Amino acid sequence: MTEQELERRQQEFDAKVANEERIEPKDWMPDDYRKTVLRQMSQHAHSEVIGMQPEGNWITRAPTLSRKAILLAKIQDEGGHGLYLYSAAETLGTSREDMVEALHLGKAKYASIFNYPALTWADMGAIGWLVDGAAIVNQVSLQRTSYGPYSRAMIRICKEESFHQRQGYQIMLVLARGSTEQKAMAQDALDRWWWPSLMMFGPHDAESAHTAKSMQWKLKRESNDQLRQKFVDQAVPQAEFIGLKMPDPDLHWNEDRGHYDFGKIDWDEFWRVVSGDGALQPPTSGTPYQSPGGRRLGTRRHACL
Ligand code: FAQ
Numbered sequence: 028m029t030e031q032e033l034e035r036r037q038q039e040f041d042a043k044v045a046n047e048e049r050i051e052p053k054d055w056m057p058d059d060y061r062k063t064v065l066r067q068m069s070q071h072a073h074s075e076v077i078g079m080q081p082e083g084n085w086i087t088r089a090p091t092l093s094r095k096a097i098l099l100a101k102i103q104d105e106g107g108h109g110l111y112l113y114s115a116a117e118t119l120g121t122s123r124e125d126m127v128e129a130l131h132l133g134k135a136k137y138a139s140i141f142n143y144p145a146l147t148w149a150d151m152g153a154i155g156w157l158v159d160g161a162a163i164v165n166q167v168s169l170q171r172t173s174y175g176p177y178s179r180a181m182i183r184i185c186k187e188e189s190f191h192q193r194q195g196y197q198i199m200l201v202l203a204r205g206s207t208e209q210k211a212m213a214q215d216a217l218d219r220w221w222w223p224s225l226m227m228f229g230p231h232d233a234e235s236a237h238t239a240k241s242m243q244w245k246l247k248r249e250s251n252d253q254l255r256q257k258f259v260d261q262a263v264p265q266a267e268f269i270g271l272k273m274p275d276p277d278l279h280w281n282e283d284r285g286h287y288d289f290g291k292i293d294w295d296e297f298w299r300v301v302s303g304d305g306a307l308q309p310p311t312s313g314t315p316y317q318s319p320g321g322r323r324l325g326t327r328r329h330a331c332l
Contacts, residue, residue, distance in 0.1 A: 044245050049175035052118035060244055063237060064174045065119045066135075067246065069126040072112035074138035079105045081145035082154060090148060097194055098151060104187045111184065115176035139300040140223045149202055149209075149216035155195015157217075157224040157262065163188045164258045165228065173245040196265065203269040210270075217266065218274040224262075225289070226297045228255040234294075259287050 028036075036055040043050060050056055079102050086102070089095035113123045129135035140158055145151065163185060170181045202213035229251040232238055241247040249257075259278075266273050277290035 044173050047245075049178060050173050051175045059240070060246070061119055063241060063244070064177065064246060065116055065121060067237075067241075068112055068116040068119075068174075068177055069121075069129065070136050070138075072109045072116060072126065073130050073135060074141065075105050075109035075112060077137040077141045078158070079109075081141060081143070082151060084145055085148065085151050088148070089151075094151075094198075101155070101191050101194060104191065108180075108184050108187070111180040112177075115180045118176045133303075136301065138227055139297060140220075140227050142300050142304070143219070143223055146219075147212050147216060149199070149212040150220070152195050152198030152202060152213065153216035153220040155191050155193075156199050156265070157195070157220050158227070159188050159191040159195060160262060161224045161227045161258050163192055164261070165254050168248045168254060171245075171248050196269075199271070200269045203271055213269075214271055217271050221274050222292065222296075223300075225255055225259070225292055226300075228252070228258070230294065230297070256286055259289055263287050 037057065040050070040054070040056055040060075043054070050060075082098060082102050082105075086095060086098055089098050113126060116126060117123060126135065130137065145154065166181050166185050166188060170178055170185060172178045172181065199213050199217075202209040204210075229235055229238075232250045232252045235251050238247060238250050242250060263273060263278065275290045277288065279288055280286075281288045
């Protein structure tokens with residue numbers, strides 16, 4: 028391709044992005060754009076599939092038949108999301124086998140939150156409420172992403188994810204209004220899943236390798252910190268409504284900003300967990316489990332591994 032032709036195609040691509048048109052598989056796109064969309068979509072697809080595992084662990088231990096049926100349907104949906112996303116990513120010219128191989132070789136990532144163990148039934152509530160809740164905040168924004176197949180996959184995924192979030196919140200609500208022990212179990216799950224949920228949005232904008240370019244391409248429509256703030260503002264009143272306490276002494280409403288301020292995220296823990304630190308050492312009776320990041324994880328009394 029001549030330099031002139033390349034420039035013409037680049038201008039055409041830039042104009043489409045500026046005019047809010049979607050980039051389609053048959054369209055010319057810069058190599059870096061293709062690489063970045065593929066990285067994000069394959070990471071997203073892997074997260075959906077790996078994300079089935081902590082919940083899959085609880086299918087045989089769901090407390091009632093109805094809870095089991097709901098959990099099964101929810102986990103199947105996550106598998107389906109992975110499949111739409113692999114199909115959408117294949118339109119960029121890579122096969123599903125190559126994406127899965129990259130995952131197995133450690134070249135592709137998945138959301139680090141799925142390295143944390145699901146220790147009690149309340150974790151099914153916390154995962155739905157917080158993990159799906161954080162995923163939706165991001166995915167609603169991605170419905171307007173510039174890559175057509177990704178944006179269309181997000182529309183269907185958001186509808187299903189919204190049911191997932193509600194079923195999780197409903198589990199938490201029932202536990203929080205139950206016996207003292209059930210309420211303690213719900214609080215323990217919130218304590219363990221809150222900070223990892225905030226980490227799902229990725230590093231702060233100033234530390235985020237890809238955000239600036241992805242925003243310019245309208246691949247990302249809101250930055251990691253903007254999305255994280257939306258999630259916090261939404262989750263805090265939800266916790267208050269069911270009478271649970273967020274595990275963050277620095278969390279408070281900031282009248283001037285019109286948002287909640289919150290405490291510092293432990294990024295050392297994030298990077299340790301991203302790089303595979305997830306092994307759980309079973310405690311001796313009554314001593315706490317340690318999270319992959321070293322935080323206290325509840326006791327053997329609550330765990331049903
Ligand atoms: N975990 O430059 P940035 C779900 C990596 S779906 C691990 O800010 P970017 C459904 C990042 O890859 C949840 N690694 O990156 C469900 C990069 O490393 P690289 C998944 C992370 O892409 C619920 C480096 O850090 N959702 O949960 C994470 O611009 C319940 C620098 O980061 C999506 O994937 C992380 N959390 O922004 C299923 C949404 N964050 O690749 C079952 C789509 C960052 O250069 C049960 N993805 N890294 O080696 C995105 O929106 C973006 O990729 C972000 C990260 C926002 C996650």
